[in-house]
Amino acid sequence: ASEVLVFAAASLKNALDKIGSDFERRTGHEVTVSYAASSVLARQIQLGAPADVFISANVDWMDVLQDQDQIKANTRVDLLGNRLVLIGGPDQTGVGEIRADMDLSAALDGGHLAMALVDAVPAGIYGKAALQNLALWEEVQSQIAQTDNVRAALALVATGAAPLGIVYRSDAQVEERVQVLGTFPSDLHLPIIYPAAVTTWGRPEAQAFLTYLQSGPAREVFADQGFALPGS
Amino acid sequence: MGWLGPAELEALRLSLRVSFWATLVTLPFGIFVAYALARWRFPGRQLLNGLVHLPLILPPVVTGYLLLLTFGIQGPLGKLLAELGIVVAFRWTGAALAAGIMAFPLMVRAIRLSIEAVDPKLEQAGATLGASRLFVFATVTLPMILPGVIAGAILAFAKAMGEFGATITFVSNIPGQTQTLPSAVYAFLQVPGGENAATRLVVVSIIIAMGALLLSEYVGRRAAERVSGS
Amino acid sequence: MGWLGPAELEALRLSLRVSFWATLVTLPFGIFVAYALARWRFPGRQLLNGLVHLPLILPPVVTGYLLLLTFGIQGPLGKLLAELGIVVAFRWTGAALAAGIMAFPLMVRAIRLSIEAVDPKLEQAGATLGASRLFVFATVTLPMILPGVIAGAILAFAKAMGEFGATITFVSNIPGQTQTLPSAVYAFLQVPGGENAATRLVVVSIIIAMGALLLSEYVGRRAAERVSGS
Amino acid sequence: MSLSVRLQHELPDMQLDLSFDAPPGVTVLFGRSGSGKTTVVNAVAGLLRPAAGRVAVDGWELFDTEQGLWLPPHRRRLGYIFQEGRLFPHLTVRQNLSYGRWFAPKGARRENPDKVIEMLGIGHMLNRRPAGLSGGEKQRVAIGRALLASPRLILADEPLAALDDARKAEILPYFERLRDEVSVPILYVTHAAAEVARLATSVVALQDGKVVRHGPASDVLADPSVAPAGVRAVGAVLQVKVCEHHADGLTELDAGGARLFLPRIPHQIGEDLRIRIPAQEVILSNKRPEGLSALNMLEGVVDSIRAGEGPGAIVSVKTPAGPILARVTRRSVAALGLEPGCVCFAVIKTVALAPQDVGGRLNAS
């Protein structure tokens, strides 16, 4: 038995912890996962981190690594997807699918719209694109409260600091103090993709793990956590 | 600073304002708490001491989250302040609050150490000459600890300039309101190719913090010379 | 601590080890640098002072990134250390390095303030009695600054226990290797439903840091009493 | 009683347990190093809280543990001259001097700062800081600071020990003036016999935290067994009046009708003075001596002879000027056949009557 060191975006922790131990049980290979922001992990891989597998929360950092030949391009897969949702406190009313005629300003009622950093963090970038495509961006731009990650945006809504927020569906579903008010159509923004790949120096077992991630039992776990599965 | 964009300049201005007020407003509390910890024995002293140090020990994100719970719009203290007309949520005042709280332990420690170095015999001498406790503090203790107070204040200022985790969690990152220099740096570091812009901002913060540090050394030395007799 | 899982216990053990060594190894340097800053006048003194304070001023992520660049596998110092058989990249030693560097300014400041409070006249008295500079330091200065040294060390320890940004950026977040308590807290906070686990870990860190603080108060007071004559 | 002190306190090495009531004027605390003098002064100042006791100044209670009364130090209106100076290092000499004046009540008697500064010889260092002063300079500033605080009670812990003789001689009259003219009670710790002789209204001798002797200065000084500096400080204190200043630099005094000469003193003609005649400066003769350089000769009758342990004896002689004490050898007592009732002559050298033994009016005793 050998080891596999996985560098994964922090938002995958719950799912990967479970899948990792399943994999260990089945193969005897030990899986260790280092969770951090995709940007941090990508830089570490650039600078020679001994990771075998990298799972990013966005395609940009994976592209950078691929350009620099730090991953085996042929192992790269689009592992997961996600959906962007609008959330609010328990007293808000749901809207279902979000459309351009939605009166976001009225719903905010002078409050803030919590999002991850709209120019830096993937969830924020996607959210900004969606709002722009709905022509709602101009209207709410000045009311956006940005955080360094999606979970902090979720916390703003959960604590009532902000009436509304835009987060991933996978994040919203377990927080009891918020409800999903509506889902953004996925064509409003670049596809939300969590690419995965084996690093150039990845051990042979890395490919086995990557394959396992795409297997049925693993996909079940991801789906449980609210992730979207490409091709389904 | 022609090489800073307007947004970056705005972040710089905001960071300066936030750090300045964070330092200024916490300073009296810092001195008071440091004095109490150094000179008084009261029940709950260790508790106060622990409380003061909490922001140093906790991951900043946790501190930010706790701030959100207590000083947020729905938080008990947040509501209270709001009734007094002070809104901190998503305002630069909130950023200052976060920065002040994060810097508080450093400030208190520096001041406390310098208070402990003041010979109580001099304070006694002041008392025998008719000065009340408060007056002794103002005329003997305070001037003598001035180097420590200055050091503590500038340290707090520097720390406030660099504070990120608690600030962004508590008051988010609203350009012109709560987007401080470190938040901007963080944002640049998240995206591929953002290193150059981040470096520019880091250089600016280093220059400012070093300037403050040099100033504190100078002012502190001057004050120390005054105390020990030039 | 039955309510901590094995991974969490591992993180706790690692954090303790990292903080302990970070404090122990930096302490002699901290004392030396503090002494140099407090008592010597040399060219580059302000530069050294600035350098020491840098980790306090920079956003931790930036410090971590700089560490990665210099002490990483491909970094100049990293290569040098590797040739000496010391690998810090993605090892707990690296976490200790990051924690030590982040805590260094706090340690130096505390020690420096207490050195400045020692009356040079006592050191002179030691010299006239035949003690060389080093001996005077060991027998007069060091015992007298002991409270400050202890305070500085424990402060550094507490800071090291709470260090997150630089550590995760420099050595990542590898369980059993570099996943310290705050990194584990971070990971838990990133996922839905992780709050409970995060809270448990936070409580543990608070207990440890408060314990250290109380210990430092006690030891420091004992030492201070010895110095000022019980 | 101007100063009433009762104290009980446990110290690591000894038990402080004393009480004394002192008349107005200067109360000198005397005792060996470590006998508890500073501790007593600190308790009076409120810097040490004794286990039990009471201190009152002119009937005004500073504390009384029985009543649970405890004035904090700053309400006691003290001028404490510390054994170790304790100047404020961050203030200039001028600021140190004026520190206490801020707090003095409006109506309080005020010393003239210029006069104090001149007397202490610190005018040229007003703008310097204590760190740049010599040991004696520091102590002079400390004295000035206490005097200028308009205190109702002055506490002086060996205030002159660090000063040279000339400076001592300049400052002593100032304490006398405080005692005589302004009548501020003074609690004064010293080892110096001359200071005791000159200043003390009453002397409290301490030993291991207990009062071993307490009385008017003239009594204590006349008793060799408790005289602060031992037998060499024994002396008589006479009440005299200035008669005339002679051209050859001598001053003539009237002492109960008898005449005494001593080197010129700065006092006015007609002024009442106290003058201490150290017993060891007095020579006795059983016939009127002739051809001696000593100008002062007092005829009297031997009152008592106290032989001590050593070779000496203290002979007390009743003269018109008052009782005179002479310290002579027992051998001389035998040789001259001195015994109570004998007529004899006390010879006192003019120059032996030093200015430092001449003080202002004798208030008490």
Added chain:
Amino acid sequence: MSLSVRLQHELPDMQLDLSFDAPPGVTVLFGRSGSGKTTVVNAVAGLLRPAAGRVAVDGWELFDTEQGLWLPPHRRRLGYIFQEGRLFPHLTVRQNLSYGRWFAPKGARRENPDKVIEMLGIGHMLNRRPAGLSGGEKQRVAIGRALLASPRLILADEPLAALDDARKAEILPYFERLRDEVSVPILYVTHAAAEVARLATSVVALQDGKVVRHGPASDVLADPSVAPAGVRAVGAVLQVKVCEHHADGLTELDAGGARLFLPRIPHQIGEDLRIRIPAQEVILSNKRPEGLSALNMLEGVVDSIRAGEGPGAIVSVKTPAGPILARVTRRSVAALGLEPGCVCFAVIKTVALAPQDVGGRLNAS
């Protein structure tokens, strides 16, 4: 020359510029407060780096700015007794005392610690820390610490000022012993005439940073214009030998054939001593006095009469015991018809010859 000092240094208020060569023994630095005494001592100790100068002890150079030589303080082997104690607060009294012993070279002469501790009366406080000591106790420990460092040069800055007379009298002989038996050179700052008289081999009088008078103690003490404590400290120093201890507590001395009596002193029969006879204790008579209590009478011839500014004059009388100085009034000089060549009698009270004026062998002068 055992101690050679040359110094130039600028101080804020004055210019230090002095040089003196002192013979072996005790060199007393005397001068008013602020005259620069401590500054000189600090320069010798290496705590102050003077602009220019040279200091050598027994020919061993401590520094010489011309040669660029500068020994750091810890290489100078000093025992510095500071004016303000400077005890190590974190060490017990015992540890303070033994601090210097760690560094003393193997072969160095060592004082017996027990003896020093006993002499200083600090045996019961060995395990305490300085903060709990009284002012005088601290200074005694400071003296012990310096003595036990096996120094080649002792610097003492007003070491006895904080001590009571009895303690002074106990410690003075110790400095004498260091001077006479161990011949450690001592640079000693004091204001006290008795200490000067008893200890000083030579006296350096400072004023505003300059040497105003420098010479053997007996010369300086005989000169009223420079005598450290003014005219009252003028006195003659005689070389005497102990003859006999009498049963009545007196000791008989031989002074060049003449006999002198004084209260019992602890010295051995046959021992050579120096004895100071203060000029103001001497009475002159133009005929052999009779019926006087004074036991000591020396016949002599008036050598010179120096009238000062005041009412007094110093009469020098050649006696078999050596020159005796008497301070009398000018009025008496006239009344007795004293002039050079006259025969006269010097009368000295037995008890006036105090033990503190009796010292060990007179080495220099």
